[in-house]
Amino acid sequence: MNKTDALMEAVKMQGEQAVQLVNQNETLKEILKEMTGLKEEMDKTAATTKRRLGEVENLVSEIDKRVHIDDAEASEIKSIIGRQAHAFAKEYFKQAGVTPSDNLFASKKGQFIRLQHSHLKHHFNVTKYTHIKHTEAVKAFDFLKSLQFSAFSLFETRETPKQKEIIALENGVA
Numbered sequence: 394m395n396k397t398d399a400l401m402e403a404v405k406m407q408g409e410q411a412v413q414l415v416n417q418n419e420t421l422k423e424i425l426k427e428m429t430g431l432k433e434e435m436d437k438t439a440a441t442t443k444r445r446l447g448e449v450e451n452l453v454s455e456i457d458k459r460v461h462i463d464d465a466e467a468s469e470i471k472s473i474i475g476r477q478a479h480a481f482a483k484e485y486f487k488q489a490g491v492t493p494s495d496n497l498f499a500s501k502k503g504q505f506i507r508l509q510h511s512h513l514k515h516h517f518n519v520t521k522y523t524h525i526k527h528t529e530a531v532k533a534f535d536f537l538k539s540l541q542f543s544a545f546s547l548f549e550t551r552e553t554p555k556q557k558e559i560i561a562l563e564n565g566v567a
Contacts, residue, residue, distance in 0.1 A: 457528055466530040467523055470513070473537045478505035484542045485550060494563055500556050508549055513537060 462470070482502040486493050493501065510522055516536055517525045525533050552560070 457526060460527045461523055462525050462527055462530050462533070466527070466533075469530075470522060470525075470533060470537065473534060474506055474509045474513075477509060477537065477540060478502045481505040481542050481545070494559070497556060497559050497563070500553070500559055504550070504553060504556075505545075508545055509537060509540060512540065512544065 479502055482498055482505055513522050519525055
């Protein structure tokens with residue numbers, strides 16, 4: 394093989410390599426175009442997912458605002474309040490150094506029941522204790538259990554007109 398043939402063969406091979414490079418370049422352009430399209434689809438999907446997640450979070454928040462304590466939780470609150478009211482009434486009369494009649498004790502216990510309901514509603518910013526959010530039921534239980542006799546002012550624990558009437562009737566001063 395002479396130099397011209399070898400040179401022709403080398404040029405022919407370089408031409409084929411150039412054609413292969415051009416073909417590879419076109420293939421890479423197609424792959425890049427497809428990848429760019431996939432990225433755009435993924436970006437759209439991510440944006441849609443993010444938007445929908447925000448909508449779901451808003452719905453959950455709205456539902457949370459609307460779901461109040463259930464009957465079992467309301468019963469537990471009433472039970473705690475009843476036990477505490479009994480203990481607070483005993484403490485009240487112990488501090489006063491008085492042995493109350495059953496009627497007077499029941500009246501004072503009722504007063505402490507109302508006071509606890511009032512403090513509970515104020516603490517959770519609701520108009521009825523049954524409007525406390527279901528998600529805050531345990532906090533409500535803990536709040537009630539944490540109440541102490543000292544949490545009530547002298548004004549709150551004063552003798553009510555009805556209690557004064559009971560005392561007067563029992564003392565025969567009616």
